[in-house]
Amino acid sequence: MTRQELIQQIREKQSFLCVGLDTDINKIPACVKKLVDDKCEDEDDRLSMYIYAFNKLIIDATAPYCVAYKPNLAFYECYGIEGLFAYHKTVGYLKQKYPHHFIIADAKRGDIGNTSKMYAKTFFEGDAQVDALTVAPYMGEDSVTPFLGYEGKWAILLALTSNKGSHDFQLTEDRQGERLFEKVLKTSQQWGSDENMMYVVGATQGRMFEDIRKVVPTHFLLVPGVGAQGGSLQEVCQYGMTTDCGLLVNSSRGIIYASAGEDFAEVAAQKARELQQEMKIELKKKEFL
Numbered sequence: 001m002t003r004q005e006l007i008q009q010i011r012e013k014q015s016f017l018c019v020g021l022d023t024d025i026n027k028i029p030a031c032v033k034k035l036v037d038d039k040c041e042d043e044d045d046r047l048s049m050y051i052y053a054f055n056k057l058i059i060d061a062t063a064p065y066c067v068a069y070k071p072n073l074a075f076y077e078c079y080g081i082e083g084l085f086a087y088h089k090t091v092g093y094l095k096q097k098y099p100h101h102f103i104i105a106d107a108k109r110g111d112i113g114n115t116s117k118m119y120a121k122t123f124f125e126g127d128a129q130v131d132a133l134t135v136a137p138y139m140g141e142d143s144v145t146p147f148l149g150y151e152g153k154w155a156i157l158l159a160l161t162s163n164k165g166s167h168d169f170q171l172t173e174d175r176q177g178e179r180l181f182e183k184v185l186k187t188s189q190q191w192g193s194d195e196n197m198m199y200v201v202g203a204t205q206g207r208m209f210e211d212i213r214k215v216v217p218t219h220f221l222l223v224p225g226v227g228a229q230g231g232s233l234q235e236v237c238q239y240g241m242t243t244d245c246g247l248l249v250n251s252s253r254g255i256i257y258a259s260a261g262e263d264f265a266e267v268a269a270q271k272a273r274e275l276q277q278e279m280k281i282e283l284k285k286k287e288f289l
Contacts, residue, residue: 001102001131002152003195006220009067009100010245014289015276018068018104018222020252021055021090022075028054031262047079051086056093058256061265065272068102068248069094070222088128102248103130104156104222109147110136116146124150132156134200134222137184141191148192155197159184160212162202162225185215194219201240203231203249209239218242224250226275233275237282245288251275 001009010016028050036049059069076087094103109119123133124147132154137144147155160170160181170181185199194216201212203225212221221240225231226249233249241247251271259267283289 003220005100006067006102007244009102010283011289013065013067013276014280014283015065015067016245016247016249016279016283017066017272017275018070018102018248018250019058019062019066019255019272020106020224020250021058021069021071021256022252023051023054023071023086023256024075025050025079027257027260029260029262029264031264032057045082048082048086048089051076051079051083052089052093055086055090057265058268059090059094059098061269062255062272063098063101065269065276066101068104068250070104070106070250070252072252073105073107091128091130102132104132104134104248105130106134108134108136108158110139110143112139113142113146116143120146120150124153129153132198134158137188141187144188145191148196153196155192156222157184157188157197157199159199160201160205160208162204162231166202182211182215185212189216198222198248200224203233203236206232206235207239209236213240213242218244218246220246220248222248222250224252226251226254233278234282237279237285241282241286243286243288245283245286249275249279 032054033050036046036053040046040049071087071090076083091103094101105123123130133147134156135144135147137157144155160166172180198220199216201221201223203223223236226233236249255268255271258271
């Protein structure tokens with residue numbers, strides 16, 4: 001998906017919501033497992049079907065209110081072949097039924113050039129290809145550029161994350177007072193552009209978005225941390241939104257696990273719609289709509 005196509009989807013949906021598919025088998029409602037148990041005779045397929053059935057119901061419920069989905073690979077890889085099968089089926093379902101939704105594989109890959117080339121092939125070629133992949137940039141240019149050679153595909157580089165430990169390294173300063181995340185932003189712009197590169201900036205960073213925008217005024221930012229992690233959507237928009245929106249705000253647990261009952265999909269839709277309505281207000285403030 002190109003930048004202009006993404007912007008058009010944001011305008012049409014009046015939303016810049018990304019729903020994180022962090023599917024934990026232990027948090028899947030009992031009603032979903034019972035539905036699968038009643039239909040699935042093969043024990044070997046049951047785990048993957050639990051995950052896929054849950055994802056499918058969440059996607060169908062939230063699709064009207066979001067522009068992107070972000071499956072977190074850790075929640076699939078930990079279950080081995082069955083988990084990866086569920087991931088592939090989820091991506092396939094999105095591509096077939098919701099082809100205009102932006103799909104982000106949250107895998108945080110990044111290694112020496114020839115290895116990154118294979119990671120890029122994994123996520124950007126074949127039946128399960130996605131639109132974007134999160135990438136760790138700390139091994140430098142040759143670890144990132146293999147992800148930037150695919151038309152319509154995006155590398156989303158870690159910049160200033162929402163976790164507590166982000167302060168351990170990302171805010172450290174060199175002798176000139178430049179912080180590490182600022183160096184990542186500045187240096188990486190020599191590798192790609194705002195047409196194929198985004199940055200992860202946590203919602204909990206607040207006014208730090210002002211500093212981010214001084215360095216990358218037009219790039220899209222993937223913003224986790226709204227909802228369960230306590231980030232403020234209004235603060236993110238005040239300091240991080242651009243005239244092209246420039247934001248994809250992710251919510252995972254706050255939507256997909258908002259209810260553990262039989263109404264889980266309905267409640268997920270409600271939570272997604274609430275965020276979409278808040279986003280609509282912020283987009284109007286920026287005269288985007």
